[in-house]
Amino acid sequence: MLKFFGRQLAVAKGKLLLVVITLVGVSGIQYVLPRITQFIIDHAIPQKNVGQLLQLIVAALVLTIVMGLFNTISTYFIGQVSQQAISHLRDELFAHTLDQDMAYFETSKTGDLMVVLTSDINMLQNLISTSSLGLLGSMLTFVVVLVIMLANDWVLTVLILITFPLLFWANYLYTTRIRAAYRRVRTSAGKMNNQIQESLTSIDLIKSFATETLTGDRFQQMNADNRDNQIQATKLSAIFSPVIDDINYLGTVIILGVGAYQVIQGTFTVGMIVAYLSYLAILQAPIRQLTGLIQRLQQASVSYERIENLMASKPQIVDPENPVPLAPFHDRVQFDQVSFAYGEEAPVLKDINFDIPHGKVTALVGSSGAGKTTITKLLDRFYDVTAGAITFDGTDIRDVRLHDLRSQIGVVSQDVVLLDGTIRDNISYGMTASEAEIWQAAEGASIADFIRGLPDGLETQIGERGIRLSGGQKQRIAIARVFLKDAPLLILDEATAALDNESERHIQRSFDDLMQSRTSLVIAHRLSTIQNADEILVVEHGEIVERGTHAELLAKNGRYAELYNLQFES
Structure with a gap:
């Protein structure tokens, strides 16, 4: 993880050097201020030297102002560096996520990915902070002050140092427990986010089945698990901090006891006690920072594991090292003995052979789960x-x-995906288009009149997933x-299956316009819509069992005729 941070911060070496210089300056001033205090108590006050007292006070004020300036500079640049590093990481991680193939998204939970891209990255940012990097300056001061204290009074200094192993022992004792606790917190938070995301995107289902109470109870249980895990982590932290405070105060007691005794004996001064108390705070500062850093490290290490797992995922569907240029589609798409299986599962497609000639309409029909949509995903x-080839x-x-291939394929599916934006944004998604071109596309999809009738026209906000539109309106925007x-090649995947008969008739006319002069692969839900297809392929159990025109397949009186008759009987 530290190597990872090193790579993220490498681009800001100059700013980090300035931060280190200012932190060293702060450390030097922190050493000098207690010496000024000691000199005032032991010399200026007993000698009643007002002039000297004023000089020392002015010097202390100036040094305090300079230290404040150094702290301001270090805090600003550390914040700038951390924000830039985290922003770069989030960009890199988001781009890496988008590069994953469909298999990755089908096996990953959206809520978990959202936690990684937001909360986990923010947790790492807590490590690149003033307190974390300030630990470097504190450690430098620690060494300098420790040497001076040993030279002045090694017995008292050694007694103080005895408390430090206790601090490290406390760190060691709680490290494992805190790390495990925060891992449970992150896991339960991911499950809870998944539940929220799933519920909000399935609100129609929840409402129609009146499962608000059931869904609320399920969320309540997940929320309770997350709460209990967070309370357990908080409990460990609550125990951890007071133990550190008690051990820290033990050092103060040692200085007050031993120092006061030495003052009585005449071998120590009151000013030295005050200075030693200040130096003790300086020595304990790195330990305090270290204990806080350890807690942040425990949380960040859990987050880093999740980020590392995401970064370790490699897409299987990638561009070839030496891609072949792809000319505009002009001849045919061919499935040559194509077989396919999802992972280690049984084959979904077996020895599929067919052509999609340029300018023709090829239709796929068959039972649900026969492999029709899989064919379009392979294309x-x-x-x-898994075997064979698609050319x-x-x-x-x-x-x-991939870009060259997919830029020549247009897809309209049953599940229309719309963005939470304007109608213009959704029609021109991924493309740069003029006003005239957008309206021409809207005319082609028979939705231009509807858009003109809206107060804001193309700038109308459609809501998340197009919630303000009807099913037919959503489908026409997709068209x-x-x-x-x-695109020269068109895929229609049961694009009218979710529509009523009237909407289907209107949209079918839009499809007819869209399919003119294009090559089309159509998955048909209603067989009446593909009667004019140039070739119909009947797919069952991953195999093509029949092929031909509508009339030819009816004449065979086979599986197609059975499906056709069943549909009209119903």
Whole structure:
């Protein structure tokens, strides 16, 4: 973890050097101020030397102001350096997360990722702080003051030092417990965030099934677990801090007892007692900082483990080292003996062979879970085939850049994804488009009149996930987005399955316009929508069991005819 911080801070060496210089200056002043106090008590006051007293007081005030200036400089630059380092880390981590493939997101929990990208990074920032880096200056002062104290009175200094092993023993005793406690806190917080995120994104389901109480009880249990874990961690910290304070005060008692006895014996002065009490505070400062740092280290180490695990994840779907240029699609997409399985599971697709000719409409039908959507995900290269190959105008899609491939594919699915922004933002997502081009796309999707009827037009806020829009309106915005992208290859994945019959008829006309002069792969929920497809493939249990036109498949009186008749009988 320290090496990691070293890399993050390496870009700010000049500022860190200035911080160290100011901290050394603070340490020097911290040594001089108790000496001034000692001189005032032992010399200026007994000699009733007012002039000398004023000079010493002015010197102390000046040094205090300078020390305050040094502290201001160090605090500002440490804050600047830490913010820049953490900002850079968050950018790097977020970009790394976006680079992961679909398999990673399907096995990861959104709440956990949110905790890593926010809370865990903030926890690391606590280590790059004035108190943490100030420990360097305090340790320097510690060494200087310790040498001087040993030279002045080694017996008293050794007695004070006896308390320090007790401090380190207390640190050792609680380190393991605090670390385990905060690991439990972070884990329970991740589960709680997952529950919040899942509940808020599934509010329609919760409301329709009237499970508010059940969902609230589940959250209450997770919240209670997180509370109990936090209380346990707080309990350990509550025990830890007073123990340190008691051991620290033991050093004060030793100075007061032994020092006062030596004053009575005439071998020590009152000014030296006051100075030693100040020096004790200087010696104890690194220990206090160290105890606080240890607690932050325990919390940060848990956060760092989670960050490290995220950074260690490597996407399997990546660009090839020497990508082949991909020309605009003009011939055909070919699935050549394609097989696929998710991880170690049973194969989802087995020896799939078919072509999607340029300018033609190819439809996939079959039972739920037959593998139809998996075929589209393989074409978009969200996953790589287990066996066989998918070629794009004769080029294996694994040999081209992901951006080049996906820029030529437009997707409209049943689950429309809209951003919490304006209609303009959602239509032009990922693209730079003029006003005229956006309106042209909206006209193509038959939603332009609806947008013009809104008070704010294209600037209308649609709410999170388009909550202010109907299902048909959401789908038309998604269609407008694909119109604007103008990709030559179109995938329609049961895009009208969630709509009522009237909405489907209107949107089907938009699809007909969209599919003109494009190559289309359509997954059909309602078979009546793909009667005019150039070829229909019937997929069952990961295999193509029938193929042909609508009329040919009905004439065969096989699985397609069975599905068609069942749909119209219902």
